Amino acid sequence: MPNPVLIAPQWIVPVGPPRVDPREPDPAHVVLADHAVVVEGERIAALLPLAQAQQRYPHADTVALPGHLLAPGFVNLHSHAAMALLRGVGDDLPLHRWLNQRIWPLESRLVGAQFVRDGALLAFHEMLLGGVTCVNDMYFFPEAAIEAASTLGLRSVHGIIVIDFPSAYASDAGDYLRKGLELRDRMRDESLVGFCLAPHAPYTVTDDVLRRIATLSRELGLPIHTHVHETLEEVEASVARHGMRPLERLADLGVVGPELIAVHAVHMTDGDLRLLAEAGASVAHCPHSNLKLASGIAPTARMHELGIGVGIGTDGSASNNRLDLLGEARTAALLAKGQSGSAEAWPAARTLRAMTLDAARALGLDDRIGSIEVGKQADLVALDLSAAELAPVFDPVSHLVYSCGREHVQHVWVAGRHVVRKRQITDDAVKLQIGEVVARTTVWHNRVGEILSGQV
């Protein structure tokens, strides 16, 4: 049994537990100075004033972090990691050209286990160095993405993807489901791997399949993760075809409950929002992707007013070329204010909660991650606030959200493992593998060029 590890930063923002008395300050705005977190194995064993921690754990190995802020690891609530290999191939195009001339032709020719392994390794590496300790990913060949996450020691949740068209991965909805559920069975002993059901979108999955997914979700206790109300066209097409808005149809089919993670949720009436609020559903907000594809701006200030839990997602690199959850969160906070007309919307502490505990709750993982509490998994991120561009520090939580960038992320722990130290992956063999994948991107680059130029 290795020694416990005593992490002693200048400030700790535990984020949880939730406040009991509403007159207390937002727990995500509580900043502890001169405290320490003690990690034993995978878990947080103690959160104590430094002197007490040193007394109680005299044999602990100490990680002293003067000038640093320690926070719960960030949770990326929506990604398509493998698409890192397509970063920047379809910028500044209208949606239909982006899909028809770039993304779909490339995916149909390129996607396979190797593509997913390489792309996901690049994407997860980028996320991890930016402080993400848990990612909710949706893509074909999830077993390859799991391999990438496992290489890096990243916690990951994988969508059991279901879509009503054949791909290199599966032939039909039944095949998608079967493959995903089998994978889940094989991975049941992997403590860092989780699953959710991931029907691609209401418009690409039939009623029967959605009903079956609702049943499976209840039977297996799995979240349901689906793209919904991303564009106005999609909402109008559903009304024309089904006589209902997509969320109404999902509700009809039993899909809208506390287990639902509604990704995007851009074009929302107050009725749509109340439906989510009353069901206790969550939203995965992807502001950069929504802006870049000109989908619109989700009404996230109103979501908070109605008590809807909102997490933040980067989406994939094809629609958001930078997988930077901290930057995404800053944009989420700023955009909520700009769109709602209230500078008080999405304050810093509430935004930090969206990046951590609210996203963990959406994934059904808030008993294990999302805050720095005794007994939870030690998923932690340390940011260096002593840089010149961050002086002076009036409020570490404000700095985390509004001033820091991923360049200030110095240390990352996942389940107690110190996976990033001083902005470097700690495991040399893993660093070597990443170098190999970066070198191999030349091959992917050339294949993309050949496909787009019609040479193959």
Add this chain to the structure above:
Amino acid sequence: MPNPVLIAPQWIVPVGPPRVDPREPDPAHVVLADHAVVVEGERIAALLPLAQAQQRYPHADTVALPGHLLAPGFVNLHSHAAMALLRGVGDDLPLHRWLNQRIWPLESRLVGAQFVRDGALLAFHEMLLGGVTCVNDMYFFPEAAIEAASTLGLRSVHGIIVIDFPSAYASDAGDYLRKGLELRDRMRDESLVGFCLAPHAPYTVTDDVLRRIATLSRELGLPIHTHVHETLEEVEASVARHGMRPLERLADLGVVGPELIAVHAVHMTDGDLRLLAEAGASVAHCPHSNLKLASGIAPTARMHELGIGVGIGTDGSASNNRLDLLGEARTAALLAKGQSGSAEAWPAARTLRAMTLDAARALGLDDRIGSIEVGKQADLVALDLSAAELAPVFDPVSHLVYSCGREHVQHVWVAGRHVVRKRQITDDAVKLQIGEVVARTTVWHNRVGEILSGQV
């Protein structure tokens, strides 16, 4: 005479000269591979294929930058640098509380030459490390900001600030003008220092003074830099008081011409936009500040349609806690798409132009900076695109705008001086000074605390 310097990156994006034939690609999207820039003294002496450059300049000192992209240095078109010392003291507050309870009480007690010198040094240091080579700053005690810029070797333009209330700096509009113009006279031999006239805003400067500023602008050839149409309230108050929208009133007083830099320009009718377009005026777009203060979202896609030159500004740290022009430009590009509903708005190359040549033109400096052209000043920035999170590179201009962060800025030259090398200030004495200012922020931090708690 030192040797010429031959800079040999993997890619060069010259941005200029402007295209003559509209069927040619956007010059800001032209990427030169295997080329070199040769710098002699302050200027760009050549832009040539690498082999030719080596042949023609055999004695040049070579800076080899494999995997790097070389672009014109970024121009920050609007800042209040000294406010770096107030970063994060007033987040998440509505505008009137932000001003009345935080910014104004603090400014009235703190602002003086030392405050401006320290704050501006912090802010300019942050900007320079993020690739900014020229900043347009507006604040009290501009001589102290000039000292800070000069310490760092940063090119700067300073507002001759005019506002109709007394401050520690000046007593009335006449005094502000006189002090600013005297400073300009004293600085006339400083090649890196420029000036513009900076009436604070239409609502804080009288008609007479604005008329005088219009005359001075024509006589002295100075741009006019003013906050305008930032909030809806300000527009409505002008209509109530003057029977005109602020821009109409400025036009009436002779202030709206090619020399005008309209800062913010958020609440704009099509008539307001046409007024700017027809006058050949420019806009300084500050998206993060406009969002954070819940002012709104400027119609920047429409500005481009009308041919209005739009540059990008960070604004001050009190309303945008991160002085990161690259991040600001990415948000500008994304927000233009999201707001206009067109993914084609503000494409990457056009955004790069906004960060460089369009801002230089607004300042009347496009004959000297803003693009990599022979004879222009060597204001350059090199970004390392070989990082794992940027692989593969399909389009270096897309990567610059959508994927890079300021953490990828490795080298910066201003007027031929290599001021940042491998993310470090090259001059050790300057580094030392910055360390001293960072240490002194503790004093400012404590004074702010005392003022806000009513102890002094």
